[in-house]
Amino acid sequence: MKLLNLAFKNLSRHKTKTIITSTAIAIGVWLYIFIDAWLSGIQIDSKRNLINFEIGSVKIYKKEYFEKKDEIPMYESFKNYEKIIERLDKEGYNASPRIKFTGSLLSKEIELPFLFIGVNPELEKRVFKTHEFIEKGTFVEDNLFGIVLGIKGAKDLGVDIGDTVKLSTVIDKKDENNKIKHIYQVMELRVIGIINSTNSIINGKIAYLPLSILQDEMGLMLEGHITEICIRKKDANFTELPKNSEKAKFIENKIKDLLPGDLILVDWDKDAKDYISVSSGDAILSYITIALLLTLAVIGIANTMLMAVTERTKEIGMLKALGTKDSEISLLYFMEAGLIGFIGAFAGIILGIITNLYMVNIGIDYTEFFEKSNMENIGYRVIGIFKSIWNWDKIVLSGIFSTLIASLTAYFPVKRALKINIVDALRFE
Amino acid sequence: MEVIKTKDLYKDYVVNKIVVNALRGVDFVVKKKEFTAIVGPSGSGKSTLLHLIGCLDTLTKGEIYLNEKNISSLTKDQLALLRREKIGFIFQAYNLIPVLTVLENVIFPLTLLGVNPKEAKNKALELLKIVGLEGMEKRKPKEISGGQQQRVAIARALIKDPELVLADEPTANLDSKTGSEILDLMLKLNTEKGITFVFSTHDQMVMEYAKRLVFLRDGKIIKEEIK
Numbered sequence: 070m071k072l073l074n075l076a077f078k079n080l081s082r083h084k085t086k087t088i089i090t091s092t093a094i095a096i097g098v099w100l101y102i103f104i105d106a107w108l109s110g111i112q113i114d115s116k117r118n119l120i121n122f123e124i125g126s127v128k129i130y131k132k133e134y135f136e137k138k139d140e141i142p143m144y145e146s147f148k149n150y151e152k153i154i155e156r157l158d159k160e161g162y163n164a165s166p167r168i169k170f171t172g173s174l175l176s177k178e179i180e181l182p183f184l185f186i187g188v189n190p191e192l193e194k195r196v197f198k199t200h201e202f203i204e205k206g207t208f209v210e211d212n213l214f215g216i217v218l219g220i221k222g223a224k225d226l227g228v229d230i231g232d233t234v235k236l237s238t239v240i241d242k243k244d245e246n247n248k249i250k251h252i253y254q255v256m257e258l259r260v261i262g263i264i265n266s267t268n269s270i271i272n273g274k275i276a277y278l279p280l281s282i283l284q285d286e287m288g289l290m291l292e293g294h295i296t297e298i299c300i301r302k303k304d305a306n307f308t309e310l311p312k313n314s315e316k317a318k319f320i321e322n323k324i325k326d327l328l329p330g331d332l333i334l335v336d337w338d339k340d341a342k343d344y345i346s347v348s349s350g351d352a353i354l355s356y357i358t359i360a361l362l363l364t365l366a367v368i369g370i371a372n373t374m375l376m377a378v379t380e381r382t383k384e385i386g387m388l389k390a391l392g393t394k395d396s397e398i399s400l401l402y403f404m405e406a407g408l409i410g411f412i413g414a415f416a417g418i419i420l421g422i423i424t425n426l427y428m429v430n431i432g433i434d435y436t437e438f439f440e441k442s443n444m445e446n447i448g449y450r451v452i453g454i455f456k457s458i459w460n461w462d463k464i465v466l467s468g469i470f471s472t473l474i475a476s477l478t479a480y481f482p483v484k485r486a487l488k489i490n491i492v493d494a495l496r497f498e
Numbered sequence: 499m500e501v502i503k504t505k506d507l508y509k510d511y512v513v514n515k516i517v518v519n520a521l522r523g524v525d526f527v528v529k530k531k532e533f534t535a536i537v538g539p540s541g542s543g544k545s546t547l548l549h550l551i552g553c554l555d556t557l558t559k560g561e562i563y564l565n566e567k568n569i570s571s572l573t574k575d576q577l578a579l580l581r582r583e584k585i586g587f588i589f590q591a592y593n594l595i596p597v598l599t600v601l602e603n604v605i606f607p608l609t610l611l612g613v614n615p616k617e618a619k620n621k622a623l624e625l626l627k628i629v630g631l632e633g634m635e636k637r638k639p640k641e642i643s644g645g646q647q648q649r650v651a652i653a654r655a656l657i658k659d660p661e662l663v664l665a666d667e668p669t670a671n672l673d674s675k676t677g678s679e680i681l682d683l684m685l686k687l688n689t690e691k692g693i694t695f696v697f698s699t700h701d702q703m704v705m706e707y708a709k710r711l712v713f714l715r716d717g718k719i720i721k722e723e724i725k
Binding site for chain 1: 606
């Protein structure tokens with residue numbers, strides 16, 4: 070306490086320098102709190118949207134499919150999955166069988182590449198939220214040659230409900246010798262629904278159609294084959310991320326005896342690994358920028374402290390003469406530097422909290438911007454208003470960390486102060 | 499009772515690779531309640547002797563006793579505690595802490611000793627009254643004169659009731675009138691409170707105040723005078 074008072078008063082010696090250094094720390098801490106809360110908000114929304122619209126909590130794939138899933142290899146499909154779905158149902162899980170394939174849609178005006186998802190509408194509705202975001206028309210209906218499009222995809226194609234589109238694709242099938250056959254197929258479909266969801270990817274060039282119409286020569290000649298089963302717990306809370314009971318390992322234990330050796334269960338975060346690594350990369354880049362800013366602030370503090378030791382050489386000698394121990398002199402300088410960090414961190418936290426109050430409750434509306442841009446290239450599964458979330462632990466940690474780092478910058482100046490011989494220090498001019 | 503006793507005290511410095519023999523076998527004793535001046539020209543070793551008996555520097559050879567306790571082999575921290583508890587210093591350049599007020603500067607040694615703040619404040623106020631600085635408690639050092647700063651330094655040296663006060667040329671930076679006021683004050687404290695003072699000087703006026711004079715030349719005591 071005795072030294073804290075002195076350390077605090079020492080800050081007033083170079084008020085301007087103290088204010089500039091503290092301000093730099095404050096800006097660093099404020100930016101950290103703002104960006105962290107903002108990215109966390111986007112990421113949590115993206116993750117929820119990935120789970121609620123694209124993956125579920127766990128997916129079942131053929132192992133070979135998962136290994137090259139970016140190519141969407143529809144020939145790596147499997148059948149006889151009904152018993153798995155029945156068992157999952159008994160165990161308290163909803164499951165939606167799907168086939169994914171690529172191709173293009175042709176309207177009267179244009180041909181655009183699309184990703185197609187064949188679904189069992191009833192089962193799909195239990196696992197995903199997509200059907201709740203039909204802006205026009207209806208969701209997919211069994212045995213109906215209808216197609217449901219994302220709003221941006223429909224807009225780019227220039228089609229609306231009731232219009233006819235042609236689906237052009239190449240069916241990749243393995244024959245009895247495991248050789249891949251390519252069969253060109255064209256289907257005529259009516260647009261029956263348009264999706265405007267909170268997931269930008271789903272609103273893009275994605276089209277849903279019923280699995281039932283894809284089974285024979287009129288469709289994709291699937292003969293009961295699918296490429297994936299998406300799973301979600303029946304009582305899952307769609308606003309939260311999956312819990313342990315929705316983990317692949319946990320579910321696998323319940324269906325182990327039914328699971329053929331070539332099928333694997335994949336957790337949602339492993340399935341979305343590419344997205345997660347890209348979004349983490351974005352976050353890391355932001356944190357590096359903030360770290361650079363804080364480094365500059367820290368160099369500023371170190372410089373202030375070094376200057377303090379040099380100009381107070383005589384005073385250090387006098388403090389020692391009065392009986393101040395080396396450890397107490399160290400503490401004095403560590404506290405002084407720490408206080409600069411603390412003042413900056415405190416101001417940064419206050420600014421961060423004020424900014425977050427706005428960002429958590431109101432957010433920034435990017436709707437117009439996203440409507441004009443190509444959402445698929447952005448990667449984040451969000452649309453419209455970007456909101457932040459409260460990360461209280463990180464807010465507190467940012468304050469503690471900045472104070473500690475600031476304090477540690479006094480290490481070398483302190484070392485120098487302790488080396489000073491009392492008699493030499495007292496003679497210093 | 500002997501407050502200080504040195505035995506065959508040597509101190510060598512190395513300046514630009516040249517060894518300087520600052521003290522060369524000093525035997526020196528100061529008894530309780532003495533008002534002693536170490537006198538000599540510049541470079542005679544008087545400040546060095548004061549620094550050694552004030553535990554501010556390490557000796558080259560010999561022994562130093564403070565209250566009959568050998569302090570020659572104490573550690574840095576032990577010496578710091580000894581200075582904190584038993585020795586008061588008055589420097590030529592006052593050396594007050596500029597960011598602290600007059601009152602806080604005087605209290606500082608007691609805060610190091612962990613004395614209750616209220617008790618420390620009362621004692622500091624009492625001392626400031628004695629040294630004639632009543633009403634100046636809230637001023638910063640730069641807001642008072644050199645003589646007043648030296649009075650603050652005296653109050654700071656005395657607040658912990660030290661067994662010994664060492665003053666290195668305490669009036670060198672003051673005009674003769676202020677200097678004699680400071681010496682009057684030190685003498686008064688020595689007479690009334692029985693505090694032992696040892697100071698270095700080469701000023702004739704200061705010598706006149708001293709009750710005992712120890713003459714130093716080339717690192718050796720050449721003469722002593724008791725008035």
